[in-house]
Amino acid sequence: EIVLTQSPGTLSLSPGERATLSCRASQSVSSSYLAWYQQKPGQAPRLLIYGASSRATGIPDRFSGSGSGTDFTLTISRLEPEDFAVYYCQQYGSSPLTFGGGTKVEIQ
Amino acid sequence: QVQLAQSGAEVKKPGASVKVSCKASGYTFTSYGISWVRQAPGQGLEWMGWISPYNGNTNYAQKLQGRVTMTTDTSTSTAYMELRSLRSDDTAVYYCARGGAVAGTSDYWGQGTLVTVSS
Numbered sequence: 001e002i003v004l005t006q007s008p009g010t011l012s013l014s015p016g017e018r019a020t021l022s023c024r025a026s027q028s029v030s031s032s033y034l035a036w037y038q039q040k041p042g043q044a045p046r047l048l049i050y051g052a053s054s055r056a057t058g059i060p061d062r063f064s065g066s067g068s069g070t071d072f073t074l075t076i077s078r079l080e081p082e083d084f085a086v087y088y089c090q091q092y093g094s095s096p097l098t099f100g101g102g103t104k105v106e107i108q
Numbered sequence: 109q110v111q112l113a114q115s116g117a118e119v120k121k122p123g124a125s126v127k128v129s130c131k132a133s134g135y136t137f138t139s140y141g142i143s144w145v146r147q148a149p150g151q152g153l154e155w156m157g158w159i160s161p162y163n164g165n166t167n168y169a170q171k172l173q174g175r176v177t178m179t180t181d182t183s184t185s186t187a188y189m190e191l192r193s194l195r196s197d198d199t200a201v202y203y204c205a206r207g208g209a210v211a212g213t214s215d216y217w218g219q220g221t222l223v224t225v226s227s
Contacts (some may be wrong), residue, residue, distance in 0.1 A: 050215075093211070096170065
């Protein structure tokens with residue numbers, strides 16, 4: 001089973017700032033099958049990025065993903081008020097699919 | 109538009125079973141798998157497994173093998189997840205999602221169903 005470790009656990013930033021979230025895998029993720037999800041309180045997760053760097057339908061271009069192998073990054077170029085949430089990475093290259101523990105982006 | 113509508117909240121006693129439904133609309137049901145993900149209160153996401161409505165193939169998380177069964181009814185475009193021998197640590201919000209198998213992301217999600225296990 002691939003273990004995903006996200007860091008930091010919490011990121012305290014102000015609107016307009018840049019957010020950089022990390023996801024490290026215990027072994028190489030097959031074919032860069034790495035996704036990022038956003039979750040707000042009381043809501044279902046929302047797909048942001050798939051294939052490590054492809055934005056899902058309707059996702060603003062301030063969200064970008066990068067990385068390969070075992071190290072992946074989600075970048076939010078300029079935080080908007082609606083971006084404060086918890087972010088999860090997920091690998092879907094091998095079974096069982098696994099999620100990271102999440103990074104909470106909170107308003108400073 | 110794609111929608112996944114889940115059944116309502118459930119309260120169960122330890123040892124009982126629960127069956128959660130997920131009715132799909134807005135796309136061809138048999139063209140995409142359905143996965144189930146759960147989230148314990150204040151915790152992260154846990155993938156439970158996946159089913160293909162096309163041929164009924166399933167892939168369950170090993171820790172749930174023997175307690176979980178996923179099925180579909182193609183006549184009503186509905187997926188089901190049954191969990192047996194419930195324990196207190198099964199208390200969680202259960203989500204269905206379109207996709208979510210190896211090589212496929214979960215692009216649309218249901219609203220979630222809270223299952224509470226308590227004596």
